[in-house]
Amino acid sequence: MLMKECRRKEPLFRALKFALLLIIMISASASCPASHSLQAAAKKRISLPRYIFLFIGDGMGAAQVKLSSTLLEGGHALAMTSFPVLGMATTHASDRLITDSGAAGTALATGKKTTIGTISMAGNHLDTLQTIAEMAKAKGMRIGIVSSVGIDDATPACFYAHNASRSNLYDIARQMALSGFDYFGGGYSLGNFPENQAKSKAFKGDITELMQSAHYVIARNKTDLASVKPGGRCWAYSNYDRKGALSFAMDSHERETSLAEFTREGIRLLDNPKGFFMMVEGGKIDWACHANDAAAVAHDIEAFDKAIATALAFYRSHPGETLLVVTADHECGGLSLGNTANGYETRFDLLRYQKISLQRFAEKVSTWKQQGTVTFDMALDSVKVYFGPGNVDAASPLALSTHDRNALQETYLTTMKIEAPGTKDNDTFSPTVCALLNNRAAIGWSSNAHTAVPVQVFAIGRGAEALNGFYDNTDIAKKIIQIAGLKPR
Ligand SMILES: [Zn+2]
Known part of the structure; x- marks a missing residue:
């Protein structure tokens, strides 16, 4: 009887002994130098932002931003101009002072200068340049690419594709299916238009089918997109015009998915404990500037800013682990x-x-x-x-x-x-x-084309202070790489 009781109490005694040992070990390690470095490493891990947003207003110079904020109804202010950090960036390409969205997108996506019309390759058109989206993916983060123009247009393409020319639209679109990225949203694939399919020397079939084979759910409208479950891959588009783009914001109908909705849904689909990187382009700002259509510029910047506001709301619920950067690839129109x-x-x-x-x-x-x-x-x-x-x-x-x-x-x-x-x-x-x-x-308006005027950089969140000052557009990507602890190959 006594023996039996002793045997029953033995496991309890052993557990108590183990707990005591653990307390001694923890209190001893708290004062040792090795544990200090462990704590510092843990703190460093926590201090890296897990959620990175890069917003690119195509063609959005300082005058465009000011014009849009002046025209906002009801005394509202733009979300981007409320950010505490402001920088300014030069935009030149390696071979021309006035850049294009290929060279500028490459600079913002890779931190490297390249030539006009090139998509994330060096100017020699031989070396592939790794993008921050690819680095973030290698780190285990989920990736989203959103644009109000064609999803294989130069700016979005620079984050997932590598090509000597931005006009090789079908070949660029194919790389979207090969990227392994998690979410593509906004305009349609220009490369999938029959005339661009025909131009390709490496036609491998319809882009929608290639995307489906790569396990992307295709969401063709708002309802489709709302029903997509987080965790998988998704390619979402809405009504698009002859150039694969969303309507200008001032022409848009409520049945069309807005840039803000593509961004909000992107956050819903991408959110996960390992974090995400999302690039959102306001591409139609540039088109309105090329047309010298000031009212359309103001409305499209407002629509772009509403997308920024959805990310800002996310930042407010994850302030210590989110970095939000807003910039432009170049000015357009000489407004x-x-x-x-x-x-x-x-x-x-x-x-x-x-x-x-x-x-x-x-x-x-x-x-x-x-x-x-x-x-x-x-x-x-x-x-x-x-x-x-x-x-x-x-x-x-x-x-x-x-x-x-x-x-x-x-x-x-x-x-x-x-x-x-x-x-x-x-x-x-x-x-x-x-x-x-x-x-x-x-x-x-001084031009129907781009200009060499430097562009603004607005930033908020973990590590944003690094974006203060005057620097080159390549520095934006370099700073993001450093702040987010991304590891280039
Ligand atoms: Zn342009």
Whole structure:
């Protein structure tokens, strides 16, 4: 009986002895130098951000940001301009002062300079440059790539593909299927358009099928995307135009998935204990700048900023482990706020009269041309409806002078002439209408192309202080590599 009780108590006694030993070991190790270094290492591990966001406003110079914030309704401020850290970056390519999205995207994705039109390869077009997204994947983080333009357009491509030319769209799109990244969202694959499939020397089949074979769930609309379960791979797109892009924000319909929704869903799908890297591009800002369409620029920056706001909300719930960086790949259009016609006065509020993008208006003009029944007076009515200027009180800033009317009529008549077969459609009327409103609003444009003006860098979160100052665009990637503890090959 006594023996039995002793045997029953023996395991309990052994457990107590083990616990005592453990307490002694822990208290002894707390004061030894080796444990100090262990603690320091653990602290260092904790201090690395697990969630990295890189937002790229394509073509988004400082003037574009200021214009958009000026036009925000209801006294709202842009999320990006609330960030505590501000830097400025030069954008030149290795072979040209004025860059393109290939060379600039490569700089932001790899920390290395390359030549115009190159996608994450060295200027010799032989060496592949490893991207921060690939480094993050090697570290076990999940990866998301989002863009409002084609998902194989230069900027997003620079994070997952390596190609000597940004125009090899099908070959770039194929690399999306081979990347092993977890989430692609936004525009459609330009490379999967038949004309681009035909251009490839290495056609391997439809991109959607290649993506499915690589275990990507294809989400073609909002409902599809909302039903995708986290953990797997997903390629999500929405309504897209002839260039594979989302609509300009000011033309967008609520059934279309917005850049903010693609970002929010991306966070939902990517969130995991090992962290994630997500690149989000506001690509249509650049397209609006190329068109010198200030109202469309302002709206697309607002849409881009709403995507940033979803990441900012995530940052607020994970402040110690999130880094958020917002920048641009280059300025586009040479936008200036103020022009000779207005001197020191500005009337940016006039841009609110513009209801659709210049591109959407030009599509209407093209339809009129085919119909051949729209008179100049009818066209002027449409100008008033969609842009504001017209037959109004002469004192109004929207009143058309005889000179304006004549200029519009001349371009209208030229635009309506049917060109010889095979000749390019030459619409000079739509850009004249848009320029008229921009001019009244005191907006100046110096170019239809990119410029060499440095761009802003906004940052918040773990390690963001490193992004203070004036540096080169390659330094942005280098700083992210350092802050996030990524290990280049
Ligand atoms: Zn551009």
